[in-house]
Amino acid sequence: MDWLSASEALELLGTQPQTLYANVSRGRITARPDPADSRKSLYRGEDVRRLAQRAAGRRKQATIAVDAMRFGEPVMQTSISTIAQGRLLYRGRDAVNLADTMSLEEIAALLWGSDPVTCDLSHVAQTPGFEAAFVALARRAASDVPTFGRSGAVLKIEAASVLSTIASGFTRSVAGSLHERLAATWERPRAADAIRRALVLLADHELNASTFATRVAVSTGASLAAGTLAGLSALTGPLHGGAAASAQALALEAETLGAEAAVVARLAQGQSIPAFGHPLYPDGDARAAALLSIFEPAEPFAALQEVTERITGEKPNIDFALVAMAASFGLPKEAPLVLFAMARTVGWLAHAMEQVATGQLMRPRAEYVGLGAGDAT
Structure with a gap:
């Protein structure tokens, strides 16, 4: 079983960190502490690649919009605050x-x-x-x-x-x-x-x-x-x-x-x-x-x-x-x-x-x- 760093997972998914964290919280991606740095996490490669392939297929616009309202993809730009790593x-x-x-x-x-x-x-x-x-x-x-x-x-x-x-x-x-x-x-x-x-x-x-x-x-x-x-x-x-x-x-x-x-x-x-x-x-x-x-x-x-x-x-x-x-x-x-x-x-x-x-x-x-x-x- 291979494990990916956050940057590697984000590169495959093509998403923002918030979406990665949301997928972990929903059980779609398994995470574990990084043995080399307890402040960081590693992500199960199989889970990440499965979601990346699924995302590669086009989703209906309505589905994207609904998912975005539940800790999903960002829906607007802001320079005020964010949660990252x-x-x-x-x-x-x-x-x-x-x-x-x-x-x-x-x-x-x-x-x-x-x-x-x-x-x-x-x-x-x-x-x-x-x-x-x-x-x-x-x-x-x-x-x-x-x-x-x-x-x-x-x-x-x-x-x-x-x-x-x-x-x-x-x-x-x-x-x-x-x-x-x-x-x-x-x-x-x-x-x-x-x-x-x-x-x-x-x-x-x-x-x-x-x-x-x-x-x-x-x-x-x-x-x-x-x-x-x-x-x-x-x-x-x-x-x-x-x-x-x-x-x-x-x-x-x-x-x-x-x-x-x-x-x-x-x-x-x-x-x-x-x-x-x-x-x-x-x-x-x-x-x-x-x-x-x-x-x-x-x-x-x-x-x-x-x-x-x-x-x-x-x-x-x-x-x-x-x-x-x-x-x-x-x-x-x-x-x-x-x-x-x-x-x-x-x-x-x-x-x-x-x-x-x-x-x-x-x-x-x-x-x-x-x-x-x-x-x-």
């Missing part, structure tokens, strides 16, 4: 390395290509939380000026204002950077550095569901606030930013049954283990590894990580790391989703401005499969 890159720079020193505001300047970003939080919510953030964004979405015909320089100024709006919904009136304000709002000052790192690691993640929603909304000419509201709405779903709730539920089961019993019970019911594994990170979510390395996970999270990795071979993803972090630092239950929303707003706004610059409306076609499909009319 298991690394998350912001403008070509490793997000894990950036998280060592940078703040979310500095990441905003990097992703937006702007001057240093300062947030105006002079008017904050009396009761911080998602309701306040949604209401503040909705008010702006109903009245802000459309993005059509406005310069990039003006939109960057407005982007800082929109980031301030959502941050004002999540924090109280205190001084400091956004991570310091969140730590103070939650009365956990010792968590400030962990919060800063999490915000940087969550700022963008290529064309995820909420980012796609943002780009679609802004492609119509809608305001930056309206696009951000679309992204925030998509983020709350349990298959996206809301996945932290599933990890919290698993932790409760582990406290009652024990970690191994909780994991085995899920598997026995045909369920996957929430917050473990990621299609774009077959060797493990680099964001999660970076975040988990800065604190000692409390029980039952340490046991859940050990048991799940041993039984399933899957490593924790960023949702698990956020929930474990919240538990270790005594943050509120909604903290993982708040961190996601605050951070990802920076990415949404970067993609919104990139979409505006294209001047294109995002309007794909649908393949009708309902009553009378294929019949002449």
